[in-house]
Amino acid sequence: MTAQKSLPEIVISIRGVKKSFGDYEVLKGADLDLYERENLVVLGRSGTGKSVLIKIISGLLTQDSGTVNVLGKDVSKLGPKELLALRLNVGFSFQNSALYDSMTVRKNLEFPLVRNRKHLTKGEINYAVETVLDAVGLSQTIHQMPSELSGGQRKRIGIARTLILQPQIMLYDEPTAGLDPITCIEINSLINEVQERFHTSSIIITHDLTCAKETGDRIAMLLDGQFQKIGTFDEVFASDDERIKPFYDYNFIV
Template sequence: MEKLNKSDIIKEQVISIQGLYKSFGENSVLNGIDLTIHKGENVVILGRSGSGKSVLIKIIAGLLKPDKGIVNVLGMDIGSIDEKQLLKLRLKIGFSFQNSALYDSMSVRENLEFPLIRNSRHLTKKEIDHAVEEVLEDVHLHQTINQMPSELSGGQRKRIGIARTLILRPEIMLYDEPTAGLDPITCITINELINEVQERYHTSSIIITHDLTCAKATGDRVAMLLDGRFVAQGNFDEIFNTEEETVKQFYDYNFIN
């Protein structure tokens, strides 16, 4: 597959969010979010736990409904599309869950085959096998093909989770805390994999994290979410050198810990 260079990022919008609000009962989580993601761009959303990062990407994937605001993904307004259109859109969105969310009762092969068989019923066994082997090669885990999720390490589970989304060839990747709970060396391999996915599959990505190393390694742009609002946006160095007190507090906390 042809590789994409960082300079190739096209200024075509794939995600456009305007005035997004979301609350759960009395708890207001998102308070007027505006965000744009361009084609081929990796955007990191930094923020403390409970700041609404995961809620934001769950709204983009259509798992949660927004209370107010416009969420436009690949030209479709998430708030107003019907179920059929949402299913079509979801085929173009890959979602890597924080805990990988691999199907416990299925082997790695079955985990990878599952979305492909159900969405492309015309494919032959040979084509499915080829697709499974290809994505496993891409995440460098070919040897685990017949293993069960319980036999995999945390890092391997993350990579298989990413492979399961890649098998449907998504245009957008949403990563929820891709390096959470992993050792520093495994974090580096996951960061490298995120960049490889962007180059190889030409995806636009949102990476939710509070890991600064991950943000620096993977983000073309970084947005800082605090109390349901973006308080700063820019490249990593711009955010890092900001004088904004709340952002500096977040960095200080990261370095101390």
């Protein structure tokens, strides 16, 4: 008897998603699958709907048509309670980190935990906070306010806050935007470490090719509201598509 290698499970399935803002149609029938324990990078120019797509996945926005299935559930058809339950499994790291600026780092990290894991003791909460802070390498910042942190540190704390609920899926919105090259490399490494340590499946929105190459198992090119090319980094940029080539030509790859 031969052992059959099972195919990786699809954790996010997007089919024919359309989204308009007024007369401007951002997504024009996007199709995409995210497999379990995969890092999928969505590349595209500014304003092409990359962030809109992950906001639809997390239920912050609703698509005009098409379906978005996350962990087997159609997001647009979920009620408020079901959506909250789903969100426990879908972490979202914001472009500007979106830390609660009136709370210390500790309070920021405790916030989702205290509200969603009510059975935890104070000791267990402290342990969870220390674990995720250690994972992002910022244990020393625990008592600091967000305003006292650098841009890179804020990104890391944002990721830590997302990780504290131990989600199955991570959505990163422009994780390296506005950071210096060294910090970008550190964030790229962190994304890979998170996947290895927490076994997450991730969608990484970026227009930074270094980030795409370092973190992505697959790259999905979003052009004119649709995914025009999906494959490994080399496959995508071996394309003769005149809309994809400039992306590579104008980016500096380490």
